[in-house]
Amino acid sequence: MANKFSDQVGGFISLRLRGNAQEKIINMALARGIYIWDIKRRDDCIYLKVRTSGYEAFKTIADENDFQLEILKRDGLPFYKKIMKRRMGLLGGAVIFILALYLMSSFVWFVQVSGNDKVDRNKILMTAARYGIYAGAGKWNFSRIEVEEAMLRDLSEIAYIQCDVRGVKVNIKVVEKIRPDLNITGPCHIVAARDGVIEEVLVLDGQANVKAGDVVAKGDILISGIVFPPVLQETEGVVPLPSAEPYHVRARGKVKARTWYEGYGECNRKSEEKVFTGKKFTKLYLETPWKKFLLKGKSDIPYEIYEDKEKVWRTPVWNWGLRVWKINEQTIKATEYSEGEAVEIAREKAQENLRQNIQPGLKISESHIDILSSPSDSIVRIKVSAETIEDICLAQPFEEGEISN
């Protein structure tokens, strides 16, 4: 049986048939092999459908037998073709749209890097760009696997790399190499990490070089890794140990010392500050490789003092750009602090400075504030010193043959 799809392709005509004994004409059409369908009777008419190809033959039969034949509707693809011819623009637009979509999606528009911690993102992007992955690159210009291999060769800090091309976006996933910890296995000294006064020495292995109360400078050996065996008193009957040679150990221990930190802060008693007035205005440019067009805003800036921010978007391919230039008006605001206020501000700044120097979590046992400037100065300078007790141990390996103390 013929299906609806082939009817649509060939086109069909809805007809109304009027006359006596319509069964006769149906049988005649049947005998001639004209395919008719959807035969319905309403009152004394018969409605039926016939293919465009069979219409002429059917009409001949109807005319010969004195039937009135009336075309109600033409339907199917040939009929739509006429409509389509009238709406060529729509069809052309659809084709152009699909082509544009295809063309645009065959470029890389975004490159993302994930998984990097120590390795600079820009370095990864530059390396990728060298092998063909950059915003605006054609997808046909690079092979994913080749880029991955080349990047892995170039970036020695990276253990694994994957360039995931998802539509117009390339996601570069990297896994960094984890270097083994610098574990000291050979002999070493414990040296001072900072200047300080020794409070407490606890030796686990090695020979203590300092005692409580000693002043040490940064780099001084606190616990030596070279151990001199104690000289045994030669007693009667006991033979002294044959090895009186110094031997090397990996020195271990804890040395606590009193250390000092300083922080500095200052405050100008008279200060001039630029503040925003709230007036602003925006300039919008369209940049083409040939000319710059001002789309919005005046060409000259009506403010004396201002701060401007520029933002530029560029197409990766043809170097077109959209530049937004935001201009905020400013005025100068002079503020004057009393001495007390200035000291307070400078002290806060000094303490903030101190806090940056000190390792977090360290307990400050004593702190002291010094005003360095004289009261008549326009700038108040303040120094904050703090005293802490901390572990100043730092392992420092030495060569096996070297004897130094």
Add this chain to the structure above:
Amino acid sequence: MDKRREIISKAVADLLEIPGDLVLDMPRLTITGRNELYLENHKGIIEYSTVRMRINLSRGFLEIIGDNLEIQALMPDEMRVLGDITSIKYID
């Protein structure tokens, strides 16, 4: 088709176990529910109205009584009838 030839054809069909609609040009009806009738090997329409339809067969004819009868498809040897069918009768 004369009687003798028909008898021979029937005997051959029985012997070889071939369905009758292939050898003897007998009608084959497929009725789905009470709304759809599919008929093969018909010989044309004798009468068609919305309540009564008579279809010519190789021997005798078939009468379909129902409501809102319509011929959904009509081809030289097959047809599909839709409508609320109440009875189907063979008439010689």
